[in-house]
Amino acid sequence: MTASMLLNDLGLIAPELILAGGAMALLMVGVFSKVDLQAARLVNTATMALFALAAAAAIWIAPDAPQTGFGGAFVLDALAVYAKAVIYVVGIAVLMLASKFLERERLAKFEYPVLVTLAVLGLSVMVSANDLIGLYLGLELSSLSLYILAAFNRDSLRASEAGLKYFVLGALSSGLLLYGSSLVYGFAGSTNFDAIATAAAADANVGLIFGLVFVISGLAFKISAAPFHMWTPDVYEGAPTPVVAFFATAPKLAAMALLARVLMEPFGPMVDEWRQVVMVLAVLSMGIGAFGALMQTNIKRLMGYSSIGNIGYMLVGLAAGTQAGVWAVLLYMTLYVFAVVGAFGVILSMRRSEGMVERIEDLSGLAKTRPGLGYAMTGLLFSIGGMPPLVGFFGKLAVFVAAVQAGLVPLVIIAALFSAVSMAYYIKIVRVMWFDEPKGEFLPAPAGVMAVTRIAGIATLALLPVVGFLFARVIQAGGALGG
Amino acid sequence: MMLQAAAFYILSAVAVLSAFMVVAAKNPVRAVLFLILAFFSVAGIFVILGAEFLAMILVIVYVGAVAVLFLFVVMMLDIDFAELKQGFLSYLPLGGLVALALAAMLALVGFTWTMSDTASGHLQAPMPADMTNVEALGAVLYDQYVLYFQLAGLILLVAMIGAITLTLRHRPGVRRQDVGKQVGRKRAEAVELVDVKRGEGIG
Numbered sequence A: 001m002t003a004s005m006l007l008n009d010l011g012l013i014a015p016e017l018i019l020a021g022g023a024m025a026l027l028m029v030g031v032f033s034k035v036d037l038q039a040a041r042l043v044n045t046a047t048m049a050l051f052a053l054a055a056a057a058a059i060w061i062a063p064d065a066p067q068t069g070f071g072g073a074f075v076l077d078a079l080a081v082y083a084k085a086v087i088y089v090v091g092i093a094v095l096m097l098a099s100k101f102l103e104r105e106r107l108a109k110f111e112y113p114v115l116v117t118l119a120v121l122g123l124s125v126m127v128s129a130n131d132l133i134g135l136y137l138g139l140e141l142s143s144l145s146l147y148i149l150a151a152f153n154r155d156s157l158r159a160s161e162a163g164l165k166y167f168v169l170g171a172l173s174s175g176l177l178l179y180g181s182s183l184v185y186g187f188a189g190s191t192n193f194d195a196i197a198t199a200a201a202a203d204a205n206v207g208l209i210f211g212l213v214f215v216i217s218g219l220a221f222k223i224s225a226a227p228f229h230m231w232t233p234d235v236y237e238g239a240p241t242p243v244v245a246f247f248a249t250a251p252k253l254a255a256m257a258l259l260a261r262v263l264m265e266p267f268g269p270m271v272d273e274w275r276q277v278v279m280v281l282a283v284l285s286m287g288i289g290a291f292g293a294l295m296q297t298n299i300k301r302l303m304g305y306s307s308i309g310n311i312g313y314m315l316v317g318l319a320a321g322t323q324a325g326v327w328a329v330l331l332y333m334t335l336y337v338f339a340v341v342g343a344f345g346v347i348l349s350m351r352r353s354e355g356m357v358e359r360i361e362d363l364s365g366l367a368k369t370r371p372g373l374g375y376a377m378t379g380l381l382f383s384i385g386g387m388p389p390l391v392g393f394f395g396k397l398a399v400f401v402a403a404v405q406a407g408l409v410p411l412v413i414i415a416a417l418f419s420a421v422s423m424a425y426y427i428k429i430v431r432v433m434w435f436d437e438p439k440g441e442f443l444p445a446p447a448g449v450m451a452v453t454r455i456a457g458i459a460t461l462a463l464l465p466v467v468g469f470l471f472a473r474v475i476q477a478g479g480a481l482g483g
Numbered sequence B: 001m002m003l004q005a006a007a008f009y010i011l012s013a014v015a016v017l018s019a020f021m022v023v024a025a026k027n028p029v030r031a032v033l034f035l036i037l038a039f040f041s042v043a044g045i046f047v048i049l050g051a052e053f054l055a056m057i058l059v060i061v062y063v064g065a066v067a068v069l070f071l072f073v074v075m076m077l078d079i080d081f082a083e084l085k086q087g088f089l090s091y092l093p094l095g096g097l098v099a100l101a102l103a104a105m106l107a108l109v110g111f112t113w114t115m116s117d118t119a120s121g122h123l124q125a126p127m128p129a130d131m132t133n134v135e136a137l138g139a140v141l142y143d144q145y146v147l148y149f150q151l152a153g154l155i156l157l158v159a160m161i162g163a164i165t166l167t168l169r170h171r172p173g174v175r176r177q178d179v180g181k182q183v184g185r186k187r188a189e190a191v192e193l194v195d196v197k198r199g200e201g202i203g
Helices: A003-012 A014-032 A036-060 A078-104 A111-127 A132-150 A157-188 A193-202 A206-222 A231-238 A241-247 A250-264 A268-294 A299-319 A323-348 A371-385 A391-405 A409-435 A447-462 A464-476 B002-024 B028-049 B052-076 B092-115 B133-144 B146-167 B179-183
Strands: A067-069 A074-076
Touching: A003 A014, A003 A067, A003 A074, A014 A036, A014 A111, A014 B146, A036 A078, A036 A111, A074 A078, A078 A111, A078 A241, A078 A250, A078 A323, A078 A447, A111 A132, A111 A250, A111 B146, A132 A157, A132 A206, A132 A241, A132 A250, A132 B146, A157 A193, A157 A206, A157 A231, A157 B092, A193 A268, A206 A250, A206 A268, A206 B092, A231 A241, A231 A299, A241 A250, A241 A299, A241 A323, A250 A268, A250 A299, A250 A323, A268 A299, A268 A409, A299 A323, A299 A391, A299 A409, A323 A371, A323 A391, A323 A447, A371 A391, A371 A409, A371 A447, A391 A409, A391 A447, A391 A464, A447 A464, B002 B028, B028 B052, B052 B133, B133 B146
Parallel strands: none
Antiparallel strands: A067 A074
């Protein structure tokens, strides 16, 4: 590798370099500062600036045509740039939600933003991976940081249990992924996605299919698609709420983008083989998401089941196996991620004088006691559920349209039925908020949480005028995948 | 050629047998010693393959560091291994089933691989002819896969941060080393000269 090639390659990973260098520098700042609380605040603010800088860099270096670097290991295309920008912005929002909560719960340590940065770095490597090794390293970097964040409240039994459960099951899924990758490598002769695509087009034998199924299983764990969802409700309930707000958003988006890339690029020629697998995952996830959530009393657990269900709808779009499908999934994911950040803002506002509460009945009468929160939560929940005319509906619509275009009408009918079932529990929460008698008032939320909640809530309606533009982008945008 | 084949079969047999003994041995110290034997035989197989550097690394890192560390842990920790192994037989049917499924899967994959027309064409020469072992490894690690190498470093950093965040507790009242204080100490503070009269001692 010559110096000019290296410089060119380093230019492609500018956002990642900013994040990695920043994380290490901030770690040093935290270690050598004397006052813990001040260090935590300083590092937190600096990390937000770092994310903003990385997002700007990602958009700044966005190439017109897809570019690869490091001998084809790293790819920068429209999909990668888009996903990175969203991930960094979500990172800022999640840190805004976290800071005051952590201070109140005596968890404010400078390691928190540093770990979030390293997790985000792993996610951004994932969406740019063009090689099975890169895929695995990005996944492990982000997952390891997330395991630690889940157990961050180390004095809490529930958080430690959540962290341990997530870690053990995550290690198992990594094993599945690696086993699949080794099979793919054995039968394709390379770990590079382009070379795998060539091999798959030439001869899609049983070995490759075997490997593909294992790789999908490993990734399905990360997006918590059924039947690999067991960890989701427990981890959502046990881990600290701001950490869950992070879990439920950026890693899901990155893993989904990665799954889309893996299915569309290296295994694009084998679409008929993987479509069945993705359809099974989709139907199971939608079913478990819809029926599992009905009986929940804890709002965080409910969000866990809701995320399983929503992943199912996204997989419907992915099953289409077309460019329109991929972009529909991205649109759905983006709208979903921002709505979920807002919803977790509301959950973080559920604080009474005796401490945080997280049961659904604690929300009763919210619309009377705190109308702003009530309106925001109503809009966010309906948007997540896909109720027209809120923006979330158009995400779902795009996914269904893509699937219908690919001829998957029965799957879309099933999805629509489950969608109707899942509306029941969103409506249940909204009923509790609007029609039940108030049971005490929440304390005012910190400014950061308030801002995130309001912006996300308003966005469920304010984005409506630009939906047409988003749609055009979804359907026609020169998709980066599966040419 | 005969000699090579004989060496391969002897080394593989020893490796497999000692690996089995690692699981089967009653005494944990013996299990670790069998593990070391397994490492040695695998190192021998690496030498036959022409990967001398890997063979040496295996001996130095795994035998020299990891296995000795295991030995320490096994001897230091007071674990009742007999009690740990009590449930061993009751898990045997389930474990055997899983092992059987795994073996069947591997057999299927192996069978497919042998039958496939294209797969065997992907076999790659492990060693470029015009380079030494170390050069070849260096070219792969620090040139072709430099990005992954750095990422792996970051993963280790995360593991370190995690271990510290989750376990370190600053206890008050613990006396710590203060290098500046130690170095800045004057003779007058540390040493006191006492005139002791003969036969009386310090009273």
